[in-house]
Amino acid sequence: MKNFIIFGPPGAGKGSQAVILAKRYNLKHISTGDILREEIKNGTKLGLKVKSLMDEGALVGDDIILEIIESVILNSKGYSGFLYDGFPRTIYQFQVLDEFLQKIGYKTDAVISLVVKEEILIKRMLRRAEIEGRADDADIEVVKKRIATYREQTEPLVEIFEKRGRYYPLEGDTTIEQSFNEICTIIDSLG
């Protein structure tokens, strides 16, 4: 089982790439943001718990996220691997994922990072708000807070990824197709 992380700030295009990559390589696409939005939509206890944090652009607690991840990994059958989108978002999340994967005989095979300038991220999220109706995309202050949260809590992971290797930063300000082709070249080269 392969394990790929698609990494980058909110609005970098991780979700769009993850959907087509998952299809191409028969990977289970695990988007923690999508899972949490579904919980909110269904009015579950978990949904109620995370809604205000998501609305304000803050991160949901590591324990909640890690429980979701472990459960999805253990309950997914028939895939060639996993593609993590929007996860890990803290150093702790990555450490726990790493230990968990080791325990079950896997590793992180590649981290593909989409690098996009801040003003483009903001434009993309505001545009996405009109298409998908995500509340956390529609409010410029929340968008800025999410980018700040990324810089503070998620971006420090880059140093860890760089040290470990198998880290592939890509220019994300291109077309969906161009990024997709570049990512496929990386994945195919890993064998």
Ligand code: AMP
């Ligand atoms: P996303 O769709 O990945 O942009 O996530 C939307 C929101 O869900 C984030 O702003 C966080 O509030 C929450 N969230 C998603 N994934 C995580 C994660 N791995 N850790 C903490 N919070 C998360």
